[in-house]
Amino acid sequence: MVVSHDQESLSGWEGGLAPALPHHLFALFYIALYNQRFTAGAQNLSIPFIEENDQTRARQEHLEALRALVGNAYPNKFERSQIVEMGKEDTITAIVEKFRAFEPKAPEGERPPAEAIELANQQLSDKSVRIAGRIATPPRVMGKAAFVHLSDGVMRLQIYVKRTDVKGVSNDAGGGEVDGWELFNLLDHGDFIGVEGYLFITKTGELSVHVRTLQFLAKALLPLPDKMHGINDPEIRQRQRYADLIAGSLKLDREEDELTPREVFERRSKIISEMRRFLEDHGYVEVETPMLTSKATGAAARPFETYHNALGIPLYARIAPELYLKRLLVGGFEKVYELNRNFRNEGIDRTHNPEFTMLEFYWAYADVNQMMDFCEAMLRATVFTALGHTHVKYGDLDIDFSQPFERLTMKEAVIRWWRIRFQYCPSVAEVNDQWFEDGKRITFLAYFLKLLGLESLDLVIEAAFLGDERRKKLNEEVSFSWDRTKTYQGKTDERAQQPSFVAEDLAYLFGELAEPNLVQPTFITDFPKAISPLSKASPADPAVAERFELFIAGMECANGFSELNDPREQYERFNDQMTQRERGDDEAMVMDEDYIRALSYGMPPAAGVGIGIDRFVMLLTNRQSIRDVILFPHLRPERRINPSEG
């Protein structure tokens, strides 16, 4: 008679019949019912794309048994105590930070003296807590008592569960009592539970909670990663960041200075909030400009294209907020910033993700030099507040933010690193500093470098350490490329007649020779105007733009300039870009008529800058890949989890 009833009608009985029965009998009765359902083949409990194996099956069975024992397996809340600070719920971290001072000191591997533990326990004298967290270790059960650690994602706190002391809490209305030990034995590594009990220090000297009542909160149906090794597979870590975060918080074997994924992203958050605070302290207003635009402008990049159904027009994900922010300068804002995502439809590698976070800010009446000072102050302050110091270890590099950032013009940088690179190559000794003032010679040197090839270029820098034999051979190679370049001089001279080509070649020389060597924060200034279509020319040299880029650890981290505010000149620069576009450069900018119209109302002189937040976070968290500082970086879709792809 009983078995023929469904669960709903059983629940209905609970008010009347259940109290008459001892609870554990009632629970057994539920288990019998569920077993009946299983053997009857009512197997609709599994989720199709969640893999079934011995471990998931065991967890599923535990879940069903828990339902039988406590009713609702996914209760809606658990109220935690507030003994650390009134008005604030006690997290595990808060409890540990407040009470771990009671742990008696003992030499590594030894137990503290019993008297010290006794004393600590008297001082703790029945401090009751109600805390919740994820079961962070496989339970260590010793017959009639057990130890388990709970984690709140940051810290872990041990709980002690004694068979004779623990009471279980039903999750059904009324929250009656169930067998606590039976409940405990249905728990798996990874489940969420809430416990009530009192603090004490164990014989080994660890702060723990002696559990009086135990409540089930949520099930981990999937097995957790190895407690010692965590997850090493970068694909799982990036695709399933939740698993990465869990594994990082539960992993036992960790280096002293190793950041958990959680700590990486908390630091990211801190860096961003410090930058916001710094800007707001200096009078900047945060604004939000369109991410979906009908024109992709403000930078040299290919956009993502989409389509608006109702309007029937193409739209582009923005590649930069720049032109919108400058429209706001026209409108009267003197200091604005935007901190948000840009989207660029280009290659993906360890420093590029299709969507990335950019901070852009604009300062009316200031020029590029004032902006460099401001940027430097902001970054130094951010590093200090985020890390507590200004010396950053990035891989093998030591980066010092406390010293004034070096400032070099692009030409100075090229000259310096050319000299260092080719100091042991007599065949190119005729190159002197004057060469870099001459467009023809710049195109010549760029051609030479391309001809020489990257492998030889890398060897050249080691020339000092090479044996005589190899150095001789290398010099022959350099000499050969040099002579060969001379036979193409007619072509390079012709190329030099086009200023934008000279500009590109100078930038190429800079990129190959100088950029990788800019380890300490360094401002590179005086960019060729031809590759800076939105920036103002220098008053001293009309061919040079008042523009800078900041390099740290060989990475470009910021890009700023005195903003071009002459609408006529901006119109012509756009036209030049259009010409380049017609020649096949699909990253050249498009004409933005509305922007020209805005400038025509008058824009004050201003400086602006963009800072690549992801790269800056990489530096401050010692990550070598941008995918490690973006919670959910772009990856190809996973085929096996998506049934529609078969």
Place this chain on the structure above:
RNA sequence: GGGCCGAUAGCUCAGUCGGUAGAGCAACUGGCUUUUAACCAGUGGGUCGCAGGUUCGAGUCCUGCUCGGCUCACCA
């Protein structure tokens, strides 16, 4: 997009010359009332990324594909 490397149990990884698929952790069963990666005894767990090919025989050799890593080109 090109080149190089990789994919084996839930996780971390071995797998020799082409000859029966392995370990640790995790899981399951039993024991253990203050443990510390708890311990002791036992048991189960595999589409060796996918699809072909060579071979008497393929985790292993060959080809194609998928996904990932590094790197080059492009870009911030």
